[in-house]
Amino acid sequence: MTKRDVALQLLRRGWVLTLGALAGLVIVYTRVAFFTPIESTQGPAQKIFYVHVSSAWASLGAFAVTGILSLLYLWRRDRKLDTVAEASAEVGLMFGVIMLTTGPIWGKVVWGTWWDWDAKLTSTLFLFLLFIGYTVLRGAVADLDTRARFSAVIGVLSLVLVPFIFLSVHMFRTLHPKPPVLRAGGPSMPAAMLITLLFSVFVFSVLYVGFVTLRYALAVLKELRAEEAAHGIS
């Protein structure tokens, strides 16, 4: 199988995963709309939680994957790692946009304010901006190996930075609820809510894998085309 065949196969698998996840999203929305109880103090507004938490999970998970792959790239120097890191960062930014738009909409109803300089908000905002910087930097370096090295350095540095940002802003002050799922004494929500949330997190994770697979396959195909163009074959 040539490199192109592998990429095309990945592209097909990416589509299967993405379409499967989108179908799962329909189930999530149906469950959220009709099969979850209305939270007693927050009312229907709380239902945005199922999208907000899952997109935050996918986005922060994506950035973590980029950071870890950056570290691995500096160790193994395999360009595939860099290409996946790039795909993960871009997909993470997309989920980040969902997280940063659903959050304020929810906050406006529950906290009474669109934005608050709370620890989690501020940390994720800066992380989001950092990864925008990461993608901008990628666009500003032409040589592929240099680009991979430079962005890996930023990726590793961001791994070191995250705990510090969180700690410093947390010491400033915080409003966000304590984690209601992963905590001592078991989750503090009804089963219907918990199942919907976990399913939503699962669907968003599959969507993430689907998008990254698609983006990776596209990057490989793009590189192949550039190589062909360089060799004068159309």
Added chain:
Amino acid sequence: MSSSLWGTAFAVAAKDLKIEWRTKTAFASSLVFAVLVLAIFYFSRDSTVVSELDIAPAAIWVTFTFAAMLGLNRAFLLEQENRAIDGLLLSPVPRTGIFVGKILGNLAFVAVVELVSLPLFSLFFNVPILHVLPSLLGVAAMATIAFVTVGTLLSAMVVRTRFAELMLPILLLPFLVPPIIGAVQITAGILAGRPMSEFAGWLKLLGAFDIAFVTACLLLFEATVEE
């Protein structure tokens, strides 16, 4: 030329500072910039509501970091001219030494900008600083080490990209969040005359940030220059 790490570092730092001493362009522009920012900050508040002391810690730290950022690219920009960086990298000295030298040069540069703008700050904002000078300088040193180290590493990369002047602030500012929040909190406490024990947590954060990032940057520098 000595090929030890510190020998290399001091040689590189001395070379950079000598170039700066002879031209003084970066220093002069950073200093003028600092004075301008301080002045603008003074007028950016309603003087009947916000007292000078309330805005002073923010003013001094925004001024320090922005003024420093103007000068940080210079260290590696110098080496881009006539591809001097190749000569530096080909010389038989430890590369970490070159990086430490660049950090030392930048630290000296930023320290001088800070030392000159500190009295001006005291003058403009009518904040007495003489009685708290040692603790103020200590905090300034800790925060400055933090952002100069990260800034020097990033500048080693961005000078070889398009839009270097724009790229450094975009990449560097997220890294400034923890040290600057810490430095502003501690400075506010110091200027208000509160005891150091009150902000022990922030001091620990600054210290930990310094250790973590100096180590990380020393380890990562190799990856930014290899060809």
